[in-house]
Amino acid sequence: MSGQPRQREDAYLDHAATTTMRPEAIEAMLPWMTSHVGNASGAHRAARLARVAIDDARDLIADLMGGDSSEIVFTSGGTEADNLAVFGAAQAIGGAAVASTVEHPAVLACVEELGGRLVAVDHHGVLDIDMLGSVLGELDRTAVVSVMTANNETGVVQPLAEIAAAIRSKAPSAVLHTDAVQAFGWIEPDGYADADLVSISAHKFGGPQGVGCLLARRPVVPRQVGGGQERELRSGTHNVAGIVAMATAAMVCAEQRANTVERVKSLRDRFVDSVTALDERVSRTLGDFDVQNTLPGHAHVCVEGVDSETFLLLLEREGVLAAAASSCASGAQQSSHVLSAMGVEASRARGALRFTLGWSSTDDDVDRALAGFESVLEHLSVTL
Secondary structure, eight states: OTTOOOOTTOEEOBTTTOOOOOHHHHHHHGGGGTTOOOOTTSOSHHHHHHHHHHHHHHHHHHHHHTSOGGGEEEESSHHHHHHHHHHHHHHHHOSEEEEETTOOHHHHHHHHHTTOEEEOBOTTSOBOHHHHHHHHHHSSOEEEEEOOSBOTTTOBBOOHHHHHHHHHHHOTTOEEEEEOTTTTTTSOGGGGTTOSEEEEEGGGTTSOTTOEEEEESSOOOOSOOSSOTTTTTSOSOOOHHHHHHHHHHHHHHHHHHHHHHHHHHHHHHHHHHHHHHHOTTEEETTTTOOGGGBOTTEEEEEETTSOHHHHHHHHHHTTEEOBSSSOOTTOOOOOOHHHHHTTOOHHHHTTEEEEEOOTTOOHHHHHHHHHHHHHHHHHHTTTO
16 A cells, blocks of 8 residues: 555665654654644744744754854755755855755756856766866856765765865855755764855754755845745744754754764675675775765665666565665656766666665664665576
8 A cells, every 4th residue: 555654674775865763853743743732923822832942943953053043044854945045145145156066956956047057076976176166266256156065875075174265265255055964964063164054954864854954154035935934034834843853853863973873884884895795796886985985874886787776676675775866756766967977887877776874774774685685686697
């Protein structure tokens, strides 16, 4: 029956798409979905309680992101936060929008609509900082440069401090926006401290879907108008339950981050080492790139001679849930613009697979995924 949750025996390795909600976040969220009723924009007691809950969540999230509570703008998720950052900064400052070629579509679509410029990456997906400097030097005025903290497909972490230095040198009036949606759960705030605008989304680190925020250290112009919530930067009734749950998930995530990173990285390394040892046709997409410069939960491999959609369907039959590229609206697998930008050969990219682990991943998940992976390889061996 459609809409049923995954079976317990499934090995879920698609945490970059959405991860398991933390029990603490669920517990914090439930009262605001049941007994606590109140619109935070109202004036009576229930409304005031909701507003206090939002203010407390704002303070906590700001602290965890290394910002000030006055800089937090709650949104419906990462996409809205990215849109507000790029469109909002472009309008506030005036000038061109620039982004890397491996950004999330939520950023790329904004830059395209604004008629902006894209900057290439190397074969590992790291921004070409020399090219960034050249592009900034060619433009009359740059308003915003958007480079994600870590890539949603490959997990590659960008050198934001160097990127910020290049912007200060070539376009000092421009702001740096970073999509930290994938990174927040894994990286300490100093990893994106050089950014003026930072986007996060709750469901990537154990909060609910449909809520996120933008840390805005520099002014942005709102894209959404109406009742004037969020200091008129994001109109719309507050998602009190989601905001409270996001703050709780962020707090637990931060408290457990060091241990979780170490544990999940060990799981990821075991998985990658094992699948690449199964068959010579399986290889790490990033080759010899230092895994220390990738998120600890990301494992990206290519299987020569197969297409990823077929491989994923067979994996699912084995109870292993993974992905090929970032999730899209239709749920269909599409050709990866990230791998194309990295110069990965089309024949190799055709068999690209993204396995991502999260805070709730276990050794058993890895064991079942390895068994499923090996079974699929054996099944396909007659046609490979």
